[in-house]
Amino acid sequence: MPELPEVETIASGVNRRVQGDSIVSAWFSLYREPCRTPAAEMAPALDGRRIERVRRVGKHIVFDLSYRGAASAQWIVHLGMTGRLLVSVAAVPVxxxxxxxxxxxxxxxxxxxxxxxxxxxxxxxxxxxxxAGPGREPLTISKEEFAALFCGRKLSVKAALLNQRLLHGIGNIYADESLFRAGIRPTRVAGRLARERLDHLHTEIRAVLTGAIRAGGSSVSDYVDADGVRGFFQTEHRVYGREGEPCAVCGTRIRKMVVAGRGTHYCPRCQR
DNA sequence: AGAAGGACCTGCACGC
DNA sequence: TGCGTGCAGGTCCTTC
Incomplete structure (x- = not known):
């Protein structure tokens, strides 16, 4: 599932391949089209545009376009769960x-x-x-602004982390991993967490995300190749997908429950 | 208004 | 072997 680190890696991989190239024409499937902007409106806005840069904002991939030297509209791609961007020569079968x-x-x-x-x-x-995306960037937000996002919130801290209007880029996997490293039970009410615990969470989110970006950079680079689809790198998850296995810190069995409608993995001893 | 839950969609891992 | 079932989750929409 593409979350911030995967989208970051994919965006930079696509950028490396298509930066400076130009769009000759665009085609969109009309069968339940995935376009928020109608395809009939999007295609003409892409034709003839030069791709200045491809980058990540939250979980979105942003194509900065220009037309005759002047900045024009941006093309926004959200990969959802299984979306992929492939750069292929035309001869490769679709x-x-x-x-x-x-x-x-x-x-x-x-x-x-x-x-x-x-x-x-x-x-x-x-x-x-x-x-600018729906929320704030987890990698650049300050401790103060981070804490302010949670103030007065009555939803669980896990649900708050998944809410893209607060922080954008964190999904189910990195929410679980960040909460484990910060020692916080996912069911805790976001607005009732002490400031030092929020500061700890802020630190661990950045550590988990930057570590995943570093780990994924090389192995995901082929992801956008036409014939090199490997899927995302295997992150060293400490709790996600490890239900029943011993916690790496204390040996207690990792448990799984549903929080905010999502499978949620945690250590009942390390996370309070 | 904020929070919660279901719908969407397909592939895959199961169990019988 | 083959078929049915349930699960996965990001975001949008409806409901409370």
């Missing part, structure tokens, strides 16, 4: 579940493939500034 194809001046194609159809494509126009 895989199943391909919902969008951008033909590039270099002769290659940028393909959006998504079996589960949770991914979304959209156009962001320059009005009101560039695309």
């Amino acid at each position: 895989p199943p579940h391909t919902h969008a194809i951008l033909r590039l001046a270099s002769g290659r194609e940028l393909r959006f493939v998504d079996a589960r159809r949770f991914g979304r494509l959209a156009l962001h126009t320059a009005e009101g500034g560039g695309f």
